[in-house]
Amino acid sequence: MASTQGFNPVRFSDRLKHGRALAEDVWSIYNAANLPADCINLGQGYMNFAPPQWVTNAAKEALGVVAANHYSHPKGRMRLRQALKKVYDPQLERDLDVEKEILVTSGANEGQYAVFTAFLEPGDEVVMFEPFFDQYLASITFNGGIPVYVPLHPPADATGKFSNNEWKINPDELRSAITPRTKMIIVNTPHNPVGKVFTRAELEIIAALAKEHNLLVMSDEVYDTLVFDGKEHVRIATLPGMWDRTVTVGSAGKSFAATGWRVGWLFGPEYITRPTLAATTRIVFCSNSPLQEAAAAGLEQVQERKFFQIQTAQYAERRNVLTKCFDSLGLPYTNPEGSYFILLDISRVKFPEDYSFPESVLERGRDFKACWFIAIEIGVSSIPVSEFYCLEHANIGEVYARFAFCKDLDTLRHATERLEKLRQYIA
Numbered sequence: 145m146a147s148t149q150g151f152n153p154v155r156f157s158d159r160l161k162h163g164r165a166l167a168e169d170v171w172s173i174y175n176a177a178n179l180p181a182d183c184i185n186l187g188q189g190y191m192n193f194a195p196p197q198w199v200t201n202a203a204k205e206a207l208g209v210v211a212a213n214h215y216s217h218p219k220g221r222m223r224l225r226q227a228l229k230k231v232y233d234p235q236l237e238r239d240l241d242v243e244k245e246i247l248v249t250s251g252a253n254e255g256q257y258a259v260f261t262a263f264l265e266p267g268d269e270v271v272m273f274e275p276f277f278d279q280y281l282a283s284i285t286f287n288g289g290i291p292v293y294v295p296l297h298p299p300a301d302a303t304g305k306f307s308n309n310e311w312k313i314n315p316d317e318l319r320s321a322i323t324p325r326t327k328m329i330i331v332n333t334p335h336n337p338v339g340k341v342f343t344r345a346e347l348e349i350i351a352a353l354a355k356e357h358n359l360l361v362m363s364d365e366v367y368d369t370l371v372f373d374g375k376e377h378v379r380i381a382t383l384p385g386m387w388d389r390t391v392t393v394g395s396a397g398k399s400f401a402a403t404g405w406r407v408g409w410l411f412g413p414e415y416i417t418r419p420t421l422a423a424t425t426r427i428v429f430c431s432n433s434p435l436q437e438a439a440a441a442g443l444e445q446v447q448e449r450k451f452f453q454i455q456t457a458q459y460a461e462r463r464n465v466l467t468k469c470f471d472s473l474g475l476p477y478t479n480p481e482g483s484y485f486i487l488l489d490i491s492r493v494k495f496p497e498d499y500s501f502p503e504s505v506l507e508r509g510r511d512f513k514a515c516w517f518i519a520i521e522i523g524v525s526s527i528p529v530s531e532f533y534c535l536e537h538a539n540i541g542e543v544y545a546r547f548a549f550c551k552d553l554d555t556l557r558h559a560t561e562r563l564e565k566l567r568q569y570i571a
Contacts, residue, residue, distance in 0.1 A: 163282030170531040173504045179519050184559045186547045187525040193552045195402040202441030206434035213433060218425040220248020221436040227443035228409055236411060237382050244414040249424055250431040252366045252395040252408035253279050258424035259362060259391055260287040268327040275532030275541055277336050292321050293534045305479045311338050315349050322353060328360040331380055334367040337487060337529060337546040339480020341371055347380045355385055366395035367483040369452045372460050375481040391416050396439040405435040459484055462549040462556055469560035473567055484550040487529060490514045491543045492571045509542040522566055524559045
């Protein structure tokens with residue numbers, strides 16, 4: 145073995161620090177390896193049930209086709225782009241050009257990263273609403289951008305079930321966040337983790353500012369097939385003058401309960417998709433070929449099978465299992481109109497002052513301690529919401545824990561049986 149005496153390690157990039165990439169993040173702390181073996185995981189947003197069999201059958205069939213086992217065009221397989229056009233033409237109110245306005249990516253996250261790579265110059269600012277999907281932060285900073293945070297404001301003194309629409313945009317705060325260095329605004333609707341579906345009026349406010357300041361809008365709509373209670377999902381790209389400055393992001397993983405497939409897509413005008421294609425070609429070259437075929441087969445059949453309608457009803461039933469439990473406990477919570485997350489107000493959950501928390505939790509906010517306590521003592525894991533805020537606004541998130549209901553009904557019912565024991569710790 146060669147001696148390391150006198151070795152001077154090569155310094156890694158500061159971008160890893162700025163993007164929290166080296167920090168022990170919430171996913172590491174609340175990893176199954178750190179929790180009791182029988183702890184029920186309602187923290188992480190992946191399903192514990194299989195995609196539809198007719199979609200997985202298509203994946204198996206694709207593996208038997210020679211061409212589907214080799215490189216695809218970096219734009220995505222033509223069958224998938226045509227299937228996306230069929231489904232999304234009416235939703236985007238356009239005759240989408242499969243060559244110029246649709247781009248398949250290796251998951252929605254890689255697609256977003258490629259957009260940042262294509263458009264951000266060092267020092268460009270990107271406005272995003274808090275709480276935010278944590279991958280945004282690293283993707284922005286890795287590409288030289290500077291995140292600018294605008295918090296959504298939860299209702300004050302909420303009791304019981306409250307609408308996620310009560311998480312409000314402050315238009316004055318949004319306007320003041322825009323500077324001459326601002327390049328882009330990120331809109332996430334339906335929203336992770338709030339479950340908020342942005343209203344048309346809210347999107348019109350954002351659109352007006354984007355047009356006034358000549359900004360791009362990245363509209364992260366990966367939960368677009370999971371909208372409940374007849375709520376209208378408005379696509380900001382369909383508002384007047386917004387197609388030309390919007391890139392819309394979608395996901396096969398969320399649409400078909402196949403998060404490990406890593407197949408996503410982007411819609412936008414050619415001046416956005418063309419440089420993004422150049423970026424994604426250098427990042428991954430192309431996306432998974434057989435699973436693109438499977439996603440295409442899924443999209444080709446969703447209308448005749450009424451799959452998205454059926455799936456939404458199933459998720460609504462799962463949501464109701466958890467909300468019924470939270471009603472029983474008497475704790476306030478957001479009733480999500482989209483996505484598959486519920487934010488539970490844990491400010492009244494009490495734990496002993498001398499409780500034995502790991503070092504990684506002691507260094508964080510109260511919500512980290514409450515979530516750890518619930519995981520260890522109740523046996524149900526959740527995610528502390530302050531993780532999705534900048535330090536300045538983390539106190540807003542410390543009130544909440546995020547529970548995911550993208551699990552089968554038996555798992556959710558078992559979890560609620562355990563959560564009933566939380567009653568003894570509620571002040």
